[in-house]
Amino acid sequence: MNNEPLAIPTMAEMAAQGKEPEILFWVGCAGSFDERARKITRDICKILQHVGISYAVLGTEENCTGDPAKRAGNEFLFQMQAIMNIQVLDGYNIKKIVTGCPHCFNTIKNEYPGLGGNYEVIHHTQLIQQLIDAGKLKAEGGESFKGKRITYHDPCYLGRGNDVYEAPRAALEILDTELVEMKRCKSNGLCCGAGGAQMFKEPEPGKKDINIERIADVIEVKAQVVAAACPFCMTMLTDGVKNQDKEQEIKVLDIAEITVRANGL
Amino acid sequence: MIAQLIFIIILAVAVYFFGKNVSKIRRNILLGKDTDRNDQPALRWKVMAKIALGQTKMVKRPVAAVMHFFIYIGFIIINLEVLEIMIDGIFGSHRIFAHPLGGLYGFLIGGFEMLAVLVLTACIVFLCRRNVVHLKRFTGTEMTQWPKSDANYILITEILLMTAFLTMNAADYKLQLLHFGHYVTAGSFPVSSLLAPLLPGSASALVITERVCWWFHIVGILCFLNYLPYSKHFHILLAFPNTYYSNLNPKGKFTNMASVTNEVKAMLDPSFVPENNGDPARFGAKDVTDLTWKNLMEAYTCTECGRCTSVCPANITGKLLSPRKIMMDTRDRITEVGNNIDKHGKDHQDDKSLLDNYITREELWACTSCNACVEACPVNINPLEIITEMRRYIVMEESQAPASLNNMFGNVENNGAPWKYSQADRFNWAEE
Numbered sequence: 001m002n003n004e005p006l007a008i009p010t011m012a013e014m015a016a017q018g019k020e021p022e023i024l025f026w027v028g029c030a031g032s033f034d035e036r037a038r039k040i041t042r043d044i045c046k047i048l049q050h051v052g053i054s055y056a057v058l059g060t061e062e063n064c065t066g067d068p069a070k071r072a073g074n075e076f077l078f079q080m081q082a083i084m085n086i087q088v089l090d091g092y093n094i095k096k097i098v099t100g101c102p103h104c105f106n107t108i109k110n111e112y113p114g115l116g117g118n119y120e121v122i123h124h125t126q127l128i129q130q131l132i133d134a135g136k137l138k139a140e141g142g143e144s145f146k147g148k149r150i151t152y153h154d155p156c157y158l159g160r161g162n163d164v165y166e167a168p169r170a171a172l173e174i175l176d177t178e179l180v181e182m183k184r185c186k187s188n189g190l191c192c193g194a195g196g197a198q199m200f201k202e203p204e205p206g207k208k209d210i211n212i213e214r215i216a217d218v219i220e221v222k223a224q225v226v227a228a229a230c231p232f233c234m235t236m237l238t239d240g241v242k243n244q245d246k247e248q249e250i251k252v253l254d255i256a257e258i259t260v261r262a263n264g265l
Numbered sequence: 266m267i268a269q270l271i272f273i274i275i276l277a278v279a280v281y282f283f284g285k286n287v288s289k290i291r292r293n294i295l296l297g298k299d300t301d302r303n304d305q306p307a308l309r310w311k312v313m314a315k316i317a318l319g320q321t322k323m324v325k326r327p328v329a330a331v332m333h334f335f336i337y338i339g340f341i342i343i344n345l346e347v348l349e350i351m352i353d354g355i356f357g358s359h360r361i362f363a364h365p366l367g368g369l370y371g372f373l374i375g376g377f378e379m380l381a382v383l384v385l386t387a388c389i390v391f392l393c394r395r396n397v398v399h400l401k402r403f404t405g406t407e408m409t410q411w412p413k414s415d416a417n418y419i420l421i422t423e424i425l426l427m428t429a430f431l432t433m434n435a436a437d438y439k440l441q442l443l444h445f446g447h448y449v450t451a452g453s454f455p456v457s458s459l460l461a462p463l464l465p466g467s468a469s470a471l472v473i474t475e476r477v478c479w480w481f482h483i484v485g486i487l488c489f490l491n492y493l494p495y496s497k498h499f500h501i502l503l504a505f506p507n508t509y510y511s512n513l514n515p516k517g518k519f520t521n522m523a524s525v526t527n528e529v530k531a532m533l534d535p536s537f538v539p540e541n542n543g544d545p546a547r548f549g550a551k552d553v554t555d556l557t558w559k560n561l562m563e564a565y566t567c568t569e570c571g572r573c574t575s576v577c578p579a580n581i582t583g584k585l586l587s588p589r590k591i592m593m594d595t596r597d598r599i600t601e602v603g604n605n606i607d608k609h610g611k612d613h614q615d616d617k618s619l620l621d622n623y624i625t626r627e628e629l630w631a632c633t634s635c636n637a638c639v640e641a642c643p644v645n646i647n648p649l650e651i652i653t654e655m656r657r658y659i660v661m662e663e664s665q666a667p668a669s670l671n672n673m674f675g676n677v678e679n680n681g682a683p684w685k686y687s688q689a690d691r692f693n694w695a696e697e
Binding site: 006008010027029031032033038041042057059060062063064066068069070071072073074075076077079080081083084106110111114115156157160161162163187188189190191193194195196197198199200201202203204205206207208209210212213 | 325514515516517518519521522525526528529530532533548549576578579581582583584585586627630631632633634635636637639640653655656657658659660661666667669670672673674677678681682683684686688689690691692693694695697
């Protein structure tokens with residue numbers, strides 16, 4: 001593993017040097033503050049640097065996209081956030097964005113254009129797929145996943161929300177591993193329980209929590225790794241695995257983490 | 266001659282009342298707010314052809330898909346026979362297509378009979394699934410006595426209609442063999458000929474059987490037609506416009522409220538002059554008339570199959586939310602609002618609303634907005650849109666969001682993140 005400190009370029013620095021990066025990496029709130037998601041954020045940066053794409057982040061100039069406010073019904077707050085973010089993005093003349101979170105991805109891609117923010121937006125799993133297709137990313141030089149049973153949990157806002165089912169799977173297919181599908185997958189995938197602003201509140205009374213229901217699917221296919229592509233799913237799945245005392249048997253890893261490990265970045 | 270007159274009167278009355286009830290439903294749907302669903306007509310026709318005509322979303326559940334396909338195709342094709350019955354009824358003819366179509370006629374009747382058997386089989390299987398096997402999908406809090414009976418009435422009616430059709434043909438076939446009266450030979454009657462031995466031998470008894478079944482069949486169909494507007498079975502008509510007017514955007518994309526955009530822009534830029542698009546009565550939806558006409562059309566299209574609820578993560582884990590109930594409540598409420606207008610005039614207020622009187626807040630807050638219900642619906646109904654509109658009302662008009670969500674709002678507003686972290690620490694991840 002390469003433990004050199006990462007030098008993360010910001011838009012402000014780039015602008016000061018009169019440069020414009022090819023792509024903006026939109027980190028997201030979870031990617032900025034959640035301990036586990038921050039590792040994934042750094043892994044996405046490692047991938048970007050490894051393939052030599054010119055990129056930058058907004059750093060402290062980034063702001064919540066407004067997604068949780070919008071799903072919870074607070075359209076005022078959402079549009080305030082959106083319009084402020086669009087001003088920042090347009091101020092830096094940003095054309096292309098990669099996000100580390102399906103919620104940010106969905107919001108910027110689908111809901112910002114109506115408010116004047118038009119960008120080409122991709123999720124980090126789509127970037128990874130593009131890099132694999134272009135031959136810039138392989139799965140060599142790092143940890144071997146050979147023979148491991150890996151399953152993939154579709155995040156709602158990437159899968160059903162935007163019909164992105166194949167890109168994250170492409171990143172797993174090059175691993176020479178056993179990719180198994182859960183009974184509820186792709187367009188039939190079961191939510192982790194965090195969407196629609198549920199991440200920020202206690203669930204309503206019921207028989208069990210949604211992430212426990214989901215972990216049962218993971219256990220059923222006897223997966224050793226469950227791949228995620230969303231920081232909220234990551235939290236819910238990790239909690240579910242803990243709840244079922246399966247931390248030794250089942251690892252929850254983001255597609256970006258798996259890619260970094262497989263390439264020894 | 267008297268028979269023709271009676272037939273024409275029955276037909277006219279049936280068509281009149283059906284038209285009246287359909288126009289009432291149309292009026293009710295148009296009580297909803299405007300939304301533009303007329304763009305991209307070519308794509309819309311394609312979606313309708315695929316989803317409604319081709320039933321492509323049914324196949325996720327293969328058993329139900331095959332059985333439903335039998336009934337669907339039977340319904341469409343056997344209606345060709347109804348056309349003949351109508352002409353015969355009006356002009357007093359008998360099997361008017363038999364002579365001009367010749368051998369093709371016998372082939373068609375044979376096909377109709379095969380389909381009738383498939384329809385009968387499917388209806389019996391469906392009845393068993395509901396009443397013997399008690400499939401979980403057909404239970405739930407919203408599946409009270411009426412929705413359960415409604416489903417059974419539809420299936421039993423279809424069984425009776427098909428039985429009458431086959432018995433009628435059997436009697437006709439037997440009369441043809443006797444070369445009796447105007448009963449011209451009209452094919453081999455592959456299914457009903459097997460039933461013929463069960464019928465009486467005398468020509469007069471056969472004529473009575475044939476006539477009774479003929480009248481029962483056609484009057485039954487006309488009664489069934491008039492039952493549709495009161496029933497979930499109305500989906501056989503509304504499935505087509507409902508899929509034509511489908512949401513063509515990615516499912517993750519929620520609407521941006523133009524009324525809010527105006528206010529936000531005015532807040533950020535005092536010199537901003539909003540376009541006047543007519544001030545909305547309120548933000549979000551408290552009652553059905555705050556929803557769009559498309560939401561209301563969907564409510565009338567819902568056939569209560571429960572595919573949405575069976576895939577809803579909240580419902581699966583025992584929460585109150587059931588997307589099917591959202592649609593059924595919306596239909597019940599808009600029907601009530603419509604009835605109030607008929608009884609008390611246009612501006613009548615009954616102090617009830619969709620929120621609280623029908624749908625509770627606990628249901629609305631249990632939604633994860635995962636779109637599983639939208640994906641599962643065979644006719645592209647979107648319960649999530651209604652849930653979101655009602656959340657908007659609760660949050661923006663009442664400020665009654667759950668306390669934890671209000672905290673989240675405060676954090677987003679003050680710190681630019683849903684958690685209580687300082688904006689200045691946002692880039693700390695780079696230094697780890």
